[in-house]
Amino acid sequence: MERYIEQSGLGDLLAKVQNQERLTIADGRKLYQCSDILALGYLANLVRERKNGNDAFFIYNQHINYSNICTNLCKFCAFGRKKEDDLAYEMTVADVKEKVRERLSEPITEIHMVGGIHPDLPFQYYIDILQAIKDVRPEVHIQAFTCVEIYHLAQLAGKPVGDTLEVLKDAGLGSIPGGGAEVFNPRIRELTCPEKLSGEGWLEVARIAHQHGLKTNATMLYGHIETIDERLEHLDALRTLQDETNGFLAFIPLAFHPKNTAMSEHKGTTGINDLKNIAVSRLMLDNFPHIKAYWVMIGEKLAQVALSFGADDMDGTVKEEVITHMAGAETAQALGHKTLIRLIKEAGRTPVERDTLYNVLETF
Numbered sequence: 001m002e003r004y005i006e007q008s009g010l011g012d013l014l015a016k017v018q019n020q021e022r023l024t025i026a027d028g029r030k031l032y033q034c035s036d037i038l039a040l041g042y043l044a045n046l047v048r049e050r051k052n053g054n055d056a057f058f059i060y061n062q063h064i065n066y067s068n069i070c071t072n073l074c075k076f077c078a079f080g081r082k083k084e085d086d087l088a089y090e091m092t093v094a095d096v097k098e099k100v101r102e103r104l105s106e107p108i109t110e111i112h113m114v115g116g117i118h119p120d121l122p123f124q125y126y127i128d129i130l131q132a133i134k135d136v137r138p139e140v141h142i143q144a145f146t147c148v149e150i151y152h153l154a155q156l157a158g159k160p161v162g163d164t165l166e167v168l169k170d171a172g173l174g175s176i177p178g179g180g181a182e183v184f185n186p187r188i189r190e191l192t193c194p195e196k197l198s199g200e201g202w203l204e205v206a207r208i209a210h211q212h213g214l215k216t217n218a219t220m221l222y223g224h225i226e227t228i229d230e231r232l233e234h235l236d237a238l239r240t241l242q243d244e245t246n247g248f249l250a251f252i253p254l255a256f257h258p259k260n261t262a263m264s265e266h267k268g269t270t271g272i273n274d275l276k277n278i279a280v281s282r283l284m285l286d287n288f289p290h291i292k293a294y295w296v297m298i299g300e301k302l303a304q305v306a307l308s309f310g311a312d313d314m315d316g317t318v319k320e321e322v323i324t325h326m327a328g329a330e331t332a333q334a335l336g337h338k339t340l341i342r343l344i345k346e347a348g349r350t351p352v353e354r355d356t357l358y359n360v361l362e363t364f
């Protein structure tokens with residue numbers, strides 16, 4: 001195998017990975033430019049197995065998108081709507097309660113809840129929906145509100161981000177999902193999401209969350225106008241913050257879906273691009289415990305393959321995914337528990353059902 005890697009041009013990086021040396025941005029460039037996906041996957045798999053052995057994690061979760069009304073209207077997003085749009089919606093507190101109640105018979109351990117940047121819902125609404133979920137399902141872990149939403153909620157509350165997080169924690173917030181990161185570089189933000197919280201702002205909210213004991217995830221939306229260097233700069237910023245706080249649980253590369261967006265002239269990503277982003281992030285983010293292959297975005301078949309290219313987590317059952325499906329995803333809206341186990345087993349990995357914080361619930 002070593003000769004094969006030498007021939008692919010990644011020989012010097014193999015030695016670095018084996019010696020657990022940190023890869024540089026220049027190394028990352030070499031990885032992205034390598035056309036031998038098997039060599040790249042081999043390197044990423046070394047790190048994947050060193051960190052997580054043969055385990056492949058999944059979770060029994062439910063997604064709730066409380067509203068798609070959004071003042072940011074990012075160009076890559078097909079989910080967000082203006083308030084007056086025919087397709088705009090906003091759940092009442094009772095609606096959120098009902099969504100949770102509908103699935104009470106299922107062994108859901110996590111509720112993943114995000115929405116847009118709403119122009120006029122008051123801070124109390126966000127407290128109420130957290131409490132409503134806990135009223136119906138007291139044991140569930142609520143992973144909710146991206147760093148972008150948290151910043152908005154702090155403005156609504158008229159409090160510093162840290163104090164706002166304490167109020168949200170008291171109402172039931174357990175951790176923060178990784179959305180809203182997009183690509184941190186200001187050029188990309190200016191061209192694709194000029195209204196959104198800056199990359200620096202996103203990182204600062206994540207830092208404060210970690211300081212307040214909240215674990216968070218991180219994402220990167222790739223496959224549109226970003227360059228390889230802009231991706232690497234994004235990964236490097238995450239790696240630097242993780243060195244400081246150790247508060248990130250998982251990194252999820254998000255494959256851009258162009259349909260119904262203001263960037264619909266772009267083509268969707270290819271399987272190789274998807275695998276490369278998984279593998280390079282596994283190699284660059286040496287201090288992140290987990291890399292997720294989010295089956296909703298890359299399809300369950302490629303997510304299975306990704307388990308040998310750096311990923312150790314398939315996310316979960318999900319239930320009613322909206323954000324990617326509005327942008328043309330052709331994947332299912334939910335996967336059964338048994339299907340996830342089968343997909344992982346057939347990929348040669350050990351299915352491990354986890355909770356949000358990666359405590360093992362059951363090994364299959």
Ligand code: V47
Pocket residue numbers: 076077078079146176177178179180181182217218219221252254255256257258261294315323324327
């Ligand atoms: O914040 C928006 C992205 C995110 C599109 O933390 C798009 O475990 C692709 O963050 N094509 C929401 N992506 C999803 C997300 C997520 C999903 C699963 C697990 C976790 C986690 C986080 O999706 C948004 C944005 O970055 N997005 N539009 C699109 N057209």
